[in-house]
Amino acid sequence: MTQFSRNTEVQGGTLMVDPITGNERWAVHARGLRKRYGKVVALAGVDLAVPEGSVVLLAGPNGAGKTTLLKLLLDLLPPDGGEVEVLGRNPSHRGHEVRAGTGFLPEEVAFPFGRMSVQEMIGFHARFRPGWDPEYAQYLANQLELRMDRPWKKLSKGEARRAQLLTALAHRPALLLLDEPTDGLDPLVRERVLALLAEHLVETGATTLYCTHVLHEAQSLADRLLILRAGSVQVDEGIEELRQTHRRVRIRSRAPDTPAPPAPAFVVREEGRSGEEVRWVVRASEADVRGWAEEHACDVAHVEGVSVADTALAYLTDGGDR
């Protein structure tokens, strides 16, 4: 697959467990993080603890505060309150060190020097990164099929996005902050980029915050789901835990022409209702659902697992804040 071994060190070390305390290290740790833009609340006291090596899928509707959160972690914006530590540093005091250990793919496809070729743009970034790996950068350039002599200003959005991705990965950062990394990519390139990201994460073990609206494409990479809504954390759970606790069920009232009962507390989202039948995404065990159905004179017509993307969607719809 690649000439880089699985043991390649992440910048700053490979330890997943603190050898002194035996505890996991928090790559990102925030408490009560707040940010406003005038009267608009972007983050309303976010608590967050991301263990080293974790890949977090960061989801939420537009304006939920995802991009603001990423910018606060890099000290690109000052917080209005709360505490935050990234890679063991307070970004407000040691932002340049935090940025040294971070690969950031911003939402905006921009570079201030439009005449630079892709090669020169990559060289520009390399000079800022002591841990830059030129061989790995070349490997990424080949995989991403970058045309190195093209001036930046003549790149399509997809080409520019791929070049940006290279600059985020080639110094093997301990932390990756990816804001809509596949935005503007065609389906084929998107697949290739996702495969490359998966390969990178397996090899480096980098802690990752992957911010996206296209949840299904990244769910296989992630081990945690974090949903921001209206500036607050609505869901922060492990992917496995979500898979085990959430399911899609179809409930049918036993009495003919009797509508199914209203949704109980364990329903995250009602996906549809027609006559005596209703479809829900629930946060409950199958036994609990069957017990509830029995009590309410209903049958459980169907039970199935639900994907992480659908679970997230359930929480993101209006009914998701039950």
Added chain:
Amino acid sequence: MSPDSTSPAHPHGTDAGWDLPSGPGFLALVRLHLRTLWIELPVGWVVLGGLAILLPVSAALHAASNIDPADPSVAWLAVAWLLIPLHFLTIAVAFLWPDGVWREVPPGGRLVLDALPVGRRAHRMARVTAGLGLPLVMAFSVLLTAVFLDSDPLFGAVVAWVGGASGSPAGILAGLLSLTAAYLLGSALAIRFGRVILPLSLLVGGLVILLLIVDGAGWVAGEMALQRWLFVGHWAPGRTLVLAASAGSADLAPALLWCLIFLGLCIWWAGRHDRA
């Protein structure tokens, strides 16, 4: 995962074992952005750089020849008359370049630079400093040309605008300092207000209105004092910014003083508006 088990309350962070080397230092950043400027503005460097060499060489050849000053060639006239627009073009670049550095041009571009592992303040100052290179080369060329043409009586009136005191090395230094002061004032205004032209126009317009008010009030002593302070006096900022080397004497001290004042403003405002 619950964040309660540890606290991020340590003011500078706990380090927690991550070894994170920072990016390049200030001088390396300046070098990097000089190279970037070369890539971004190749025509500007070639054209202005060519003029920067051509002008003083032509003037030196003219000074060495025995051409009748009463009957100069068109080429020599062109050299002489090029000096003034070039001088003001240099000053305009000095004011406008920092505008582009400190504003978010193009949109999102500043985010990319701010996300690099160096101090933002140092990085922007390095960009501003690197941008000073071309105007300095031009100013040096203009002043050197003026040195050669200074002895020519025909061109005396022309070069008096741009290099009346440039017959001495101190005159050239004063001219370069005045340009640097203009550059730093442009930077300071761009940092503070996000633009250069508008606050500069307001500043100049405000001073003119102030002069008119003083004049209208018939306060001759006040008008004289204001004019002297702004444009004529030894420490006059106006003369320092535009005409420092044309006053018949090399005013190093005021040029240096205004350089330091504007540099201080840059650093102060950069500190306050670092995250703007």
